Amino acid sequence: MDRVLYTALSGMRRSETGQAVLANNLANAGTAGFRRDLAVASSHWLAAADLAGARAQSAEKGGAVSAAEGPSIETGNALHARIVGAGLFELIGPDGPVYTRNGAFSLAPDGRLVGEGGLAVRGEAGPIALPPGTQPEILEDGSVLARGPNNPPGAAQPAGRLLVMREPDGLSRSPRGELVASGPVAPLPAAEVRLQPGALEQANVAPVEELTRLIETARGFEMQTRIVREARELDSSSAALLRIEP
DSSP: OOTHHHHHHHHHHHHHHHHHHHHHHHHTTTSTTOOOEEEEEEEEEOOOGGGTTOOEEEEEEEEEEOOOOOOEEEOOOTTBEEESSSOEEEEEETTEEEEESOOBOEEOTTSBEEOGGGOEEEETTEEOBOOTTOEEEEOTTSEEEEEOTTOOTTOOEEEEEBOEEOOOTTOEEOTTSOEEOSSOOOBOOGGGOOEEETEEEOOSOOHHHHHHHHHHHHHHHHHHHHHHHHHHHHHHHHHHHHOOOO
């Protein structure tokens, strides 16, 4: 069988991965803080002497995440905060820190400030927790105040300060869908942190562009399938020509 089959199959595998990534991006177009996934691949030239470098296969290099900032939307919710500029919130995951741009926080029954998936939000001194009967107020510098029902203005109790981490190189998505880093991540200096309270960052997914890419990827898969079919027909024809009749 012609070696072109292996080249076509590598292209089909690349297209299949691309379709899965694009479909996931489209499914999360309405998820706050979602960052578009990228399927990264490279050309791998075959080194066989008889091919003379004339054939290449697609080699996957793993996934990556787009660093483009999504549009902002005001919600007026005191538990919402958007990072202005670059940066990530850090959540305390079961297997280590995970990162997000989704600032749609909520309060757990024990008073902890939690993010997506119910994971505790990391502050300068660890998880941020509020006293019973108080409500949080997030300030532009990341400070979190615990305001009671009878507190006069300016008399709120400090509850902690949100950490905003630098965006690392090599950010990827875990099997659970969380953003993880391949190495240590450092926090931004307090003077560089700026939040927009009562707002969220929307997904950086443009549905029309993603749908167009999905159609193009599906057509590429069909083209590779056609190459496999034609190579099989050529192989059968060659075998018929060389067959010795009794």
